[in-house]
Amino acid sequence: MRRSLVVGNWKMNGSKATAVSLLTGLKARLAELNAVDVCVCPPFLYLSDANAQLADSAIRFGAQDVSGNGQDNGAYTGEVSAAMLSDAGCEFAIVGHSERREYFAESADLLAKKVECLLAEKITPILCVGEKLDDRESGLEQQIVEGQLHEIVDRLGVQVFSQMVVAYEPVWAIGTGKTATPEQAQQMHAFIRGVVSKLDPVIADKLPLLYGGSVKPDNAKDLFAMQDIDGALVGGACLDVDSFSLIIKAKESV
Ligand code: PEP
Numbered sequence: 001m002r003r004s005l006v007v008g009n010w011k012m013n014g015s016k017a018t019a020v021s022l023l024t025g026l027k028a029r030l031a032e033l034n035a036v037d038v039c040v041c042p043p044f045l046y047l048s049d050a051n052a053q054l055a056d057s058a059i060r061f062g063a064q065d066v067s068g069n070g071q072d073n074g075a076y077t078g079e080v081s082a083a084m085l086s087d088a089g090c091e092f093a094i095v096g097h098s099e100r101r102e103y104f105a106e107s108a109d110l111l112a113k114k115v116e117c118l119l120a121e122k123i124t125p126i127l128c129v130g131e132k133l134d135d136r137e138s139g140l141e142q143q144i145v146e147g148q149l150h151e152i153v154d155r156l157g158v159q160v161f162s163q164m165v166v167a168y169e170p171v172w173a174i175g176t177g178k179t180a181t182p183e184q185a186q187q188m189h190a191f192i193r194g195v196v197s198k199l200d201p202v203i204a205d206k207l208p209l210l211y212g213g214s215v216k217p218d219n220a221k222d223l224f225a226m227q228d229i230d231g232a233l234v235g236g237a238c239l240d241v242d243s244f245s246l247i248i249k250a251k252e253s254v
Contacts, residue, residue: 002205002206002207002208002230003037003208003230004035004036004037004208004230004231004251005036005037005038005039005165005208005210005230005231006036006037006038006039006210006231006232006234006244006247006248006251007038007039007040007041007062007092007094007126007165007167007210007231007232007233007234008038008039008040008041008234008238008239008244009041009064009094009097009212009233009234009235009238010022010040010041010042010043010046010064010238010239011043011064011099011235012043013043013239014042014043014046014239016045016046016049019042019043019046019049019050020049020053022040022239022241023040023042023049023050023053023054024053025241026038026040026057026059026241026244026245027053027054027057027059029241029242029245030057030058030059030245030248031057032058033058033059033248033252034252035252036231036248036251036252037060037231038058038059038060038248039059039060039061039062039091039092040054040059040060040061040062040238041061041062041063041064041092041093041094042061042064043064044063044064044080047061047063047085047088047089047090048088050089051088051089060091060092061089061090061091061092062085062090062091062092062093062094062123062124062126063080063085063088063090063092063093063094064093064094064097065080065093065094065095065097065100065114066080066081066082066085066093066095066114066117066118066123067079067080067081067082067114067117068110068111068113068114068116068117069081069113069117070113070116070117072084081117082117082118082120082121082123083121085118085121085123086121086122086123090123091123091124092123092124092125092126092165093114093118093123093124093125093126094125094126094128094167094233095111095114095115095118095125095126095127095128096111096114096127096128096129096148097128097169098128098130098169098171098174099174102171108151108152108155109155111127111151111152112151112152112155112156115127115152115156115160115164116156119160119163124163124164124165125163125164125165126164126165126166126167126210126233127152127164127165127166127167128166128167128169128212128233129145129148129149129166129167129168129169129192130144130145130148130168130169130170130171130174130212130213131144131145131170131171131172132144132171132172133171133172136170136172141170141188142188142191145168145188145191145192145195146191146195149166149192149195149196150195153196153199158196158199158200158203159200159203161196161200161203161204161207162203162206162207164207165207165208165209165210166192166207166208166209166210167209167210167211167212167233168185168188168189168192168209168210168211168212169211169212169213169233170184170188170213172213173212173213173214174212174213174214174235175214175235175236176213176214177214178213178214179213179214179215179216179219179223180211180213182222182223182225182226182229183226185211185223185226185229186226186227186228186229189209189211189226189228189229190227190228192209192228193205193207193209193228208230208231209228209229209230210229210230210231210232210233211223211229211231211232211233212232212233212234212235214235214236215232215233215234215237215247216237216243216247217237217242217243217246217247217250220232220246220247220250220251221250221253221254224250224251224254225254231251232247232251234247
């Protein structure tokens, strides 16, 4: 049995007041979790609020990014190390979100270093992969995603995938309201598992694969019904207690 996981990526949204209100609202709504792990990823500044508010809750929390410089301390202005995330109580961190790949030009070498830093602190990296619209329109989506997986495998070996989560997030579906159909998502998830399986079938079989891209309460159940979709990485809808809770309930019900 693979682990089911629903992750909320808050992105750069909210304030201290809204963060606390969202955390307390989720804690109350999700007092019991049945066979689904739930993780919220607030901005760095509100991780201490997550730590305080979720102390007696099954909801876990993580970061949206991490420094790849590989040191606990050092002259890296603005960076936050994996050791600091661990100190703050993070169990997960998102790596390679398409917004970071695009706006911050994150290279394959940097992403691999981030994964290494997180694993050294026993934080689970959630590696995002996914093609842009023109890649899909040119029929290149599998080639792009396979390349993104190999960026990590070729540098760190397939073994790291036994301690990671992969999120398939087609860029054209993020924040656009356009979701991949359950069949499109399943096809890519099966492809991803196949790429890893060629290297290590046992690791591939256990690898949690999340779908991300305009997941909402009304499309979540159909996505979760797919064999290789083990959960979701949710952006916009995770900022609303009702919507995020309904997505988690949809995962619990399949
Ligand atoms: C995301 O940012 O990871 C995401 C999937 O966003 P949204 O759900 O808003 O499309």
